[in-house]
Amino acid sequence: MNIDSELRGNAKLLILREARIDAAGAMAFKEKVRTLIADHEGRVVLDMGRVEFLDSSGLGALVAVMKMLGRGRSLELAGCGPVVSKVLTLTRMDQVFVLHDDVETALAARDAA
Amino acid sequence: MPSAAAGPVADSLIQVRFPATELAVRAQIARVRACLAQTCTSAALQENVAILLGEILNNIVEHSLAGQRDARITLVITREEAGLHVETQDSGRPLPPQLLTSARLPEMPADRVDLPESGFGWFIIHALADDMVYERANGTNRLSCRLTEPAR
Numbered sequence: 001m002n003i004d005s006e007l008r009g010n011a012k013l014l015i016l017r018e019a020r021i022d023a024a025g026a027m028a029f030k031e032k033v034r035t036l037i038a039d040h041e042g043r044v045v046l047d048m049g050r051v052e053f054l055d056s057s058g059l060g061a062l063v064a065v066m067k068m069l070g071r072g073r074s075l076e077l078a079g080c081g082p083v084v085s086k087v088l089t090l091t092r093m094d095q096v097f098v099l100h101d102d103v104e105t106a107l108a109a110r111d112a113a
Numbered sequence: 114m115p116s117a118a119a120g121p122v123a124d125s126l127i128q129v130r131f132p133a134t135e136l137a138v139r140a141q142i143a144r145v146r147a148c149l150a151q152t153c154t155s156a157a158l159q160e161n162v163a164i165l166l167g168e169i170l171n172n173i174v175e176h177s178l179a180g181q182r183d184a185r186i187t188l189v190i191t192r193e194e195a196g197l198h199v200e201t202q203d204s205g206r207p208l209p210p211q212l213l214t215s216a217r218l219p220e221m222p223a224d225r226v227d228l229p230e231s232g233f234g235w236f237i238i239h240a241l242a243d244d245m246v247y248e249r250a251n252g253t254n255r256l257s258c259r260l261t262e263p264a265r
Binding site: 022024055057060066067071082083086090092093096 | 224
């Protein structure tokens with residue numbers, strides 16, 4: 001699971017270099033993100049721009065990451081493509097994550113989370 | 114396409130048998146998407162097929178055929194006037210019948226630390242597919258459904 005990590009202000013930006021978060025990769029995704037956000041207390045923004053596919057296992061992994069952030073923070077998703085957006089909308093999880101059109105919008109949104 | 118002359122398999126887009134593993138499912142979904150991109154199905158329908166297959170096929174891998182080595186899944190996708198017909202076959206455990214009728218989303222808890230991490234799959238399947246039919250005969254599960262072109 002290939003994920004780059006950058007600190008932008010108080011936001012940790014995680015850039016997914018994978019085309020999918022699916023059943024075969026959900027566990028690896030969750031564990032990689034867990035190590036990347038350990039000890040980080042600010043916002044967490046996930047760049048979803050390259051992700052072309054998400055299934056319910058991948059969705060479960062996103063929820064698991066959100067829960068790692070505790071009560072005070074939301075997981076922020078930036079640049080979700082059509083399949084990701086559809087899965088989030090169908091399951092109404094679009095109301096649980098904070099969604100941004102793209103990374104720059106996400107990082108400019110200072111009052112998010 | 115003239116269906117009278119075409120015969121029963123002429124509109125078959127995909128007919129494949131593959132190992133019941135998560136990685137093989139991933140490869141098949143990519144293959145189906147590439148195949149459908151060559152047809153005149155809409156992008157929205159192609160997305161729906163990919164999402165639906167992710168749920169149905171991984172459900173077979175994780176539940177019906179869990180722990181069975183060398184098991185295989187048969188997938189047949191056929192073109193229909195209004196969309197696509199999807200059929201899967203496997204020789205695993207029977208499908209619990211309550212999954213066939215409808216599915217509810219998991220309860221949304223007041224506190225986000227209690228959010229569910231699973232239980233979305235069958236809800237997604239029912240949200241996308243129509244005419245769900247399940248048959249169990251001679252130890253084989255056969256599940257079929259239709260996907261119609263989404264309204265624009």
